[in-house]
Amino acid sequence: MTPLNVALMFVAAFFAGVVNSIAGGGMLLAFPLLIWLGLDPKVANATGTVALLPGLVGGLFGYRREMNDSSLILMRLGVISIIGGGVGAWLLIVTPSPVFARLVPWLILFATILFMLQAPVTRWLHLPAAAGESTRAWWIGAMVFQFFSASYGGYFGAGNGILMLAAMGLLGLHDIHRANGIKNFLGICINSVAVVAFAISHLVSWPRALLMAVGALAGGYVGARTARRVGRTFIRRAIVVIGFAITIVMLWRMR
Numbered sequence: 001m002t003p004l005n006v007a008l009m010f011v012a013a014f015f016a017g018v019v020n021s022i023a024g025g026g027m028l029l030a031f032p033l034l035i036w037l038g039l040d041p042k043v044a045n046a047t048g049t050v051a052l053l054p055g056l057v058g059g060l061f062g063y064r065r066e067m068n069d070s071s072l073i074l075m076r077l078g079v080i081s082i083i084g085g086g087v088g089a090w091l092l093i094v095t096p097s098p099v100f101a102r103l104v105p106w107l108i109l110f111a112t113i114l115f116m117l118q119a120p121v122t123r124w125l126h127l128p129a130a131a132g133e134s135t136r137a138w139w140i141g142a143m144v145f146q147f148f149s150a151s152y153g154g155y156f157g158a159g160n161g162i163l164m165l166a167a168m169g170l171l172g173l174h175d176i177h178r179a180n181g182i183k184n185f186l187g188i189c190i191n192s193v194a195v196v197a198f199a200i201s202h203l204v205s206w207p208r209a210l211l212m213a214v215g216a217l218a219g220g221y222v223g224a225r226t227a228r229r230v231g232r233t234f235i236r237r238a239i240v241v242i243g244f245a246i247t248i249v250m251l252w253r254m255r
Contacts, residue, residue: 005037006211013212016052017219018226020161021059021184022238025108025246026052026219027158030212032253034205043205045092045156046198049191050209055216055223056187062224063181070182073142077182078189080143081150085190088154089197105250107152108159112243114166142171146186153190154197158250161187162243180224 001009012033016026027048034044067074145167153160161183168179198204 001207001211008033009037009208009212010215013051013055013215014219014222017055017058017216017221018223019219019242020052020055020187020216021062021220021223022180022226022242025159025162025242026055026216027156028246028249031158034208037208039205039208042092043203046194046201046203047205047209048212049157049198050195050204050206051212052216053188053191053195054213055220056184056191058217058220058222059224060181060184060188060220062221063177063184066175066177067181067185070178073182074185076139077142077146077186080146081153081186081189082193084147084150085154085193086197088151088190089194090154091151092155092194093197093201093203102254104156104158105247105254108162108243108250109247111159111163111166112240112247115162115169115243116240138171142167150186150190153187154194157187157191157194159243159246160190162239162246165239184220184224 012029016029018026019029020026027045030048030051031044034047035041039047146164149160149163149167152163164183164186165176165179168182173179173182195204
């Protein structure tokens with residue numbers, strides 16, 4: 001690795017950590033760079049997953065004050081995330097990805113539009129903020145969606161945070177900072193089991209992953225602190241912009 005490559009990986013990981021702590025999609029900064037540096041796509045995906053995991057930890061720490069009274073949702077959806085993340089990682093290891101890769105930008109676009117429309121849709125569904133967390137229907141919907149979201153995240157997690165935020169909004173979690181903290185915790189659950197699977201399968205470039213992990217950890221904490229200062233309206237707009245940007249970039253790469 002040349003000094004320029006080292007600098008590029010650190011900077012990309014830092015900003016990926018910032019993006020992941022706010023909305024998700026940081027992999028779209030790290031993954032193309034690793035491909036450009038000559039890594040096999042599967043190795044690049046696995047290495048990026050390992051590298052960005054500490055960024056989620058930093059983001060979780062930054063949102064710790066907003067996550068009071070969230071232990072039940074963290075425990076239940078955390079278990080589902082571990083199971084789904086393992087399924088997704090297994091699919092990446094044993095199956096080719098062209099068909100799924102073509103679906104990814106459309107999934108992200110759908111999630112972004114869903115996030116934009118979450119307030120009117122929630123009013124239409126008559127879901128009061130966070131009041132549904134004690135109902136059976138709420139838990140069934142949350143666990144089913146989180147399983148599929150975690151499976152996608154274990155396979156290729158770009159934009160998975162937006163999917164989770166969109167679902168939380170529709171389920172009545174309107175505090176964007178609390179939702180971000182929960183999203184980061186669930187992302188840690190998903191990526192942790194994926195990291196173990198990728199390591200066992202020898203898909204990780206460890207020197208690159210460890211270097212980028214330092215940048216991602218710093219970026220995750222900075223992103224969380226920044227999000228808490230600039231306000232919810234700005235963050236919601238930023239999430240929508242990030243979602244559309246990821247969609248456009250991925251559609252462009254598919255040409």
